[in-house]
Amino acid sequence: MARAERKKLKEAPEKTTRIQEINRRLILDAALDIFSTYGFRGTTIDQIAERAGMSKPNLLYYFPRKQNIYVTLLEETLTEWLAPLAEIDAEGDPIEQLRKYITLKINMSETHPEASRLFANEVLHGAPAISDFLTKYLKPLVDEKAAVIRRWVGEGKLAPVDPYHLIFMIWATTQHYADFDVQVRAIMGSQVGRPGFKEQTAQAVLSIILNGIRPRD
Amino acid sequence: MARAERKKLKEAPEKTTRIQEINRRLILDAALDIFSTYGFRGTTIDQIAERAGMSKPNLLYYFPRKQNIYVTLLEETLTEWLAPLAEIDAEGDPIEQLRKYITLKINMSETHPEASRLFANEVLHGAPAISDFLTKYLKPLVDEKAAVIRRWVGEGKLAPVDPYHLIFMIWATTQHYADFDVQVRAIMGSQVGRPGFKEQTAQAVLSIILNGIRPRD
DNA sequence: CAAAAACTTGACTAGTTGGTCAAAATGCAG
DNA sequence: CTGCATTTTGACCAACTAGTCAAGTTTTTG
Numbered sequence: 001m002a003r004a005e006r007k008k009l010k011e012a013p014e015k016t017t018r019i020q021e022i023n024r025r026l027i028l029d030a031a032l033d034i035f036s037t038y039g040f041r042g043t044t045i046d047q048i049a050e051r052a053g054m055s056k057p058n059l060l061y062y063f064p065r066k067q068n069i070y071v072t073l074l075e076e077t078l079t080e081w082l083a084p085l086a087e088i089d090a091e092g093d094p095i096e097q098l099r100k101y102i103t104l105k106i107n108m109s110e111t112h113p114e115a116s117r118l119f120a121n122e123v124l125h126g127a128p129a130i131s132d133f134l135t136k137y138l139k140p141l142v143d144e145k146a147a148v149i150r151r152w153v154g155e156g157k158l159a160p161v162d163p164y165h166l167i168f169m170i171w172a173t174t175q176h177y178a179d180f181d182v183q184v185r186a187i188m189g190s191q192v193g194r195p196g197f198k199e200q201t202a203q204a205v206l207s208i209i210l211n212g213i214r215p216r217d
Numbered sequence: 218m219a220r221a222e223r224k225k226l227k228e229a230p231e232k233t234t235r236i237q238e239i240n241r242r243l244i245l246d247a248a249l250d251i252f253s254t255y256g257f258r259g260t261t262i263d264q265i266a267e268r269a270g271m272s273k274p275n276l277l278y279y280f281p282r283k284q285n286i287y288v289t290l291l292e293e294t295l296t297e298w299l300a301p302l303a304e305i306d307a308e309g310d311p312i313e314q315l316r317k318y319i320t321l322k323i324n325m326s327e328t329h330p331e332a333s334r335l336f337a338n339e340v341l342h343g344a345p346a347i348s349d350f351l352t353k354y355l356k357p358l359v360d361e362k363a364a365v366i367r368r369w370v371g372e373g374k375l376a377p378v379d380p381y382h383l384i385f386m387i388w389a390t391t392q393h394y395a396d397f398d399v400q401v402r403a404i405m406g407s408q409v410g411r412p413g414f415k416e417q418t419a420q421a422v423l424s425i426i427l428n429g430i431r432p433r434d
Numbered sequence: 435c436a437a438a439a440a441c442t443t444g445a446c447t448a449g450t451t452g453g454t455c456a457a458a459a460t461g462c463a464g
Numbered sequence: 465c466t467g468c469a470t471t472t473t474g475a476c477c478a479a480c481t482a483g484t485c486a487a488g489t490t491t492t493t494g
Contacts, residue, residue, distance in 0.1 A: 037343065041258045126254065180341070
C-alpha cells in the first residue's frame with residue numbers, strides 16, 4: 001500500500017499530514033482493542049476516544065462514522081491475516097508447507113488474538129461488513145490453494161482428504177486458541193500463560209493434523 | 218431437570234401456570250434466534266417481543282430483565298450442548314467412542330447452529346455470564362474425559378497426543394461449521410445446502426482426526 | 435357467575451449513544 | 465510575525481432503548 005506524499009498538488013484531496021497519521025493510528029489501535037472485546041454494537045465511540053486519548057468530536061473529525069473505523073480496521077487486518085495462506089508453495093513439500101502454515105497461524109493467534117476475535121465476531125454475526133471480501137478475495141485464494149492440495153493428494157503425497165475441509169480444520173483449530181481463550185484458560189488454568197504453552201499447542205495440533213493427512217499404505 | 222407440578226402448597230412461590238409455560242417458551246425461542254444473530258448488546262427487547270408475538274411490557278412480565286432471558290437461555294443450552302462429551306464411555310473402544318462423539322457434535326452444529334453461535338459469542342466476549350459454569354461444571358467434565366483419553370494413550374490404544382488439545386480440536390472443528398457458516402458458504406457456495414454435505418463434512422473431519430490419533434508403528 | 439388472580443398493554447421516563455456545530459486553539463508557510 | 469488551514473472541544477440534539485406504571489382484559493377458582 002503506497003502512501004502518497006504530494007506537496008504542491010492543489011487539487012489532490014488526499015494529502016495526509018503528520019498529525020493525521022498519528023491520530024488515525026491512535027484511533028485504530030484503540031478501536032481494535034475495544035471492538036475485538038465488545039463487538040461492533042457493544043462498543044461506544046466514547047470508549048474508543050477515551051482509550052485513544054482524545055475527545056469524541058475529535059475522533060469523529062478523523063472518522064466521521066463509527067462504521068468507518070470498524071471497516072478500516074477489518075480491511076487493514078484481513079489482508080495480513082490471510083497472508084500465510086497465500087505463502088503456501090505449490091512446489092514445496094506438502095507436509096512441510098502445511099507444517100509451516102499451521103505454525104504461522106498458531107503464532108498469529110498468540111501474538112494478535114484481537115485481530116482474530118475481531119474477525120470471528122464479524123463472521124459470527126453474518127459478516128455484514130465483509131461479505132464482499134469473502135467472495136471476491138478469500139474464496140479465490142482458498143480455491144487456488146485447495147487445487148494445490150488436491151493435486152498433492154492426486155500425486156499420493158497426502159492421504160485422500162477434502163482440501164476445503166482440511167483448510168477449515170486448520171483455521172478452526174488455530175483460531176480457537178485466540179477466540180475461545182477464556183474457555184481454554186478456564187480448563188487448562190495456569191498452563192496457558194506458561195512459556196512453553198504455545199510450542200506444546202503447536203506440537204499437539206501439528207501431530208494430529210499432519211498424521212491425519214500423511215499418506216497411508 | 219425436574220419440573221415441579223405442585224397443586225396445594227400455599228407457600229410455594231414457583232408455581233407455573235399453563236400460560237406462563239407457553240409464553241416463557243415463546244420468549245426463549247425468539248430470544249435464541251435474536252441473541253445468536255446479534256449478540257447481547259446488539260439485541261433489543263422489542264425485537265424479541267415482536268418475534269415472540271407479544272408486547273414488550275408483557276415480555277418483561279415474564280423476564281424482568283433482559284439479562285434474565287439471556288442467562289436462562291445460556292443455562293438451558295449449555296447442559297444439552299455438553300451432553301455428548303459426558304457420554305464418552307471409558308470402557309468403550311477409543312476410536313469408536315471418539316467417532317461417535319465427533320459425529321454427534323457435527324450433527325448438533327447442523328441442527329442447532331444458533332445454540333453454538335450463542336455460546337461462541339458469549340465466550341468470544343470473555344464469558345461474563347458463564348465463567349462460573351466454565352470452571353465449576355465444564356472444567357471437571359473435561360478433566361475427567363481427558364484422564365480417560367490419557368489412559369487410552371497409555372494403553373497404546375491411541376497415538377501419543379495431549380488429550381486437552383485433542384478435545385479443543387474437536388470442539389473447534391465441529392463448531393466451526395455453525396459459527397463460521399457465512400464463511401463456509403462464501404467459500405463452498407451451493408454445496409453447503411446440498412443433501413450429502415453434512416455427511417461429507419463428517420467424513421472429512423473424522424478421517425483427519427481419527428487417522429491423526431490412531432496408534433502408529 | 436362473581437371475585438380474585440393472572441395476564442396484557444399504551445403511554446411514559448430516564449439514561450445512553452451516535453453524531454452535529456460553532457467557536458476556540460494550534461500548526462505552519464511565506 | 466501574520467494569516468490561513470488544520471485540529472480540537474464543550475455544548476448540544478435526536479434517536480433509541482431498558483425498564484416502569486397504572487389501568488384494562490382475560491383466566492381461574494370457589
